[in-house]
Amino acid sequence: xxxxxxxxxxxxxxxxxxxxxxxxxxxxxxxxxxxxxxxxxxxxxxxxxxxxxxxxxxxxxxxxxxxx
Numbered sequence: 001x002x003x004x005x006x007x008x009x010x011x012x013x014x015x016x017x018x019x020x021x022x023x024x025x026x027x028x029x030x031x032x033x034x035x036x037x038x039x040x041x042x043x044x045x046x047x048x049x050x051x052x053x054x055x056x057x058x059x060x061x062x063x064x065x066x067x068x
Contacts, residue, residue, distance in 0.1 A: 001049045006056045014060070018053045021046055 006014065025046045031037040 001052065003052055003056065006053060011057065011060055011064070014053055014057045018050065018057065021050050021053065025050065 006017075009017070025043065028037065028040075028043050028046060032040045032043065
C-alpha cells in the first residue's frame with residue numbers, strides 16, 4: 001500500500017483499513033505459530049502497512065485539528 005493512496009483516503013476509511021490490517025496481522029501470527037503460513041515474511045509487510053496508515057492518520061488528525 002503506497003502512501004499516496006493512503007493520503008487520498010478519508011479518516012474513516014483509514015480507520016477501517018487499520019482495523020482490517022491488525023486483524024490480518026493477528027491471523028498471520030497465529031498461522032506462523034502453528035506452522036501453516038505459506039510465507040511468514042508477509043508479517044513484516046503487514047506491519048509496515050499498519051505503521052504507514054497510523055502515521056498518515058496522525059498527520060490527518062493534526063491537520064484537521066489545526067483547521068478547526
